[in-house]
Amino acid sequence: xxxxxxxxxxxxxxxxxxxxxxxxxxxxxxxxxxxxxxxxxxxxxxxxxxxxxxxxxxxxxxxxxxxxxxxxxxxxxxxxxxxxxxxxxxxxxxxxxxxxxxxxxxxxxxxxxxxxxxxxxxxxxxxxxxxxxxxxxxxxxxxxxxxxxxxxxxxxxxxxxxxxxxxxxxxxxxxxxx
Amino acid sequence: xxxxxxxxxxxxxxxxxxxxxxxxxxxxxxxxxxxxxxxxxxxxxxxxxxxxxxxxxxxxxxxxxxxxxxxxxxxxxxxxxxxxxxxxxxxxxxxxxxxxxxxxxxxxxxxxxxxxxxxxxxxxxxxxxxxxxxxxxxxxxxxx
Numbered sequence: 001x002x003x004x005x006x007x008x009x010x011x012x013x014x015x016x017x018x019x020x021x022x023x024x025x026x027x028x029x030x031x032x033x034x035x036x037x038x039x040x041x042x043x044x045x046x047x048x049x050x051x052x053x054x055x056x057x058x059x060x061x062x063x064x065x066x067x068x069x070x071x072x073x074x075x076x077x078x079x080x081x082x083x084x085x086x087x088x089x090x091x092x093x094x095x096x097x098x099x100x101x102x103x104x105x106x107x108x109x110x111x112x113x114x115x116x117x118x119x120x121x122x123x124x125x126x127x128x129x130x131x132x133x134x135x136x137x138x139x140x141x142x143x144x145x146x147x148x149x150x151x152x153x154x155x156x157x158x159x160x161x162x163x164x165x166x167x168x169x170x171x172x173x174x175x176x177x178x
Numbered sequence: 179x180x181x182x183x184x185x186x187x188x189x190x191x192x193x194x195x196x197x198x199x200x201x202x203x204x205x206x207x208x209x210x211x212x213x214x215x216x217x218x219x220x221x222x223x224x225x226x227x228x229x230x231x232x233x234x235x236x237x238x239x240x241x242x243x244x245x246x247x248x249x250x251x252x253x254x255x256x257x258x259x260x261x262x263x264x265x266x267x268x269x270x271x272x273x274x275x276x277x278x279x280x281x282x283x284x285x286x287x288x289x290x291x292x293x294x295x296x297x298x299x300x301x302x303x304x305x306x307x308x309x310x311x312x313x314x315x316x317x318x319x320x321x322x
Contacts, residue, residue: 026292030265031272031305037244044243077254078235119249119261123236134240136248138264151264153246 043157045134046164047125048171053079056131059170060120066166069118079122089114089141108144115140116154118163135163221300223287224307224318225279231257234284237314238274244309247272268293272306285321286310 048056060081069083089111098106117138125132137154238259239249247261257276262269272290279285288306290297311318
């Protein structure tokens with residue numbers, strides 16, 4: 001009798017779990033600007049003192065190549081370039097911890113490869129005398145079992161700083177015709 | 179007693195099949211949506227009093243970037259912009275198409291997907307158009 005009762009309870013729990021998990025519903029409000037959106041915009045954009053859109057967009061493509069990206073898509077009429085690159089995502093610390101705590105299986109689940117997507121958009125500023133460049137980076141991280149570990153928008157300021165340092169240099173070189 | 183347990187087992191299996199099959203998406207459903215087409219179109223579309231397609235597209239792009247989207251594709255002739263963003267582990271993709279409506283207006287239509295589901299909630303689209311009209315300094319007009 002006790003066994004039957006236990007079994008009943010077990011099956012009820014499973015049923016409840018299935019019912020609750022079911023189909024994930026679509027959350028609301030994800031097309032509302034978040035509180036950080038202004039800060040993000042400042043982090044991701046720079047203005048250049050020129051109205052030469054062609055110069056800016058060709059420099060952007062050049063810089064992306066310099067940084068090891070390959071171009072995926074572009075539409076120069078609206079000032080848009082998208083590029084991506086594959087990179088190593090292994091971190092020795094993470095692997096060491098995983099090996100220590102979880103053995104081989106855990107090591108296989110550590111970050112292994114990442115794809116970084118960059119999307120650059122240029123447009124005239126509101127006053128029309130400057131060009132605004134805005135770049136956004138995303139990354140997708142896979143583990144050694146080829147499963148996606150993480151997807152995220154990159155928000156580290158250093159990455160953006162590095163991109164704009166290179167871009168400023170490239171625009172300067174372009175202007176000097178070097 | 180054993181009979182009771184067996185019944186329970188069968189019941190659990192049957193119920194699991196019913197629940198799990200609710201989520202299946204056979205190929206037949208590729209062109210299916212839950213809302214009626216007219217309703218869906220009206221919640222996804224707004225008209226703007228401008229004919230500057232380029233500025234409209236650039237504003238759409240910067241609005242999407244403000245909403246944390248990364249632009250994946252754009253085409254000026256088609257007037258299309260496609261972007262994606264991550265919400266935790268889910269991927270949201272959105273396509274916006276800008277096309278002329280009559281002589282004096284542009285029609286903007288957005289459609290979004292959350293994971294494998296189409297977004298069919300009017301308020302979500304309203305949020306997007308609210309941001310867009312602020313950035314464009316124009317009113318988004320409902321189209322029937």
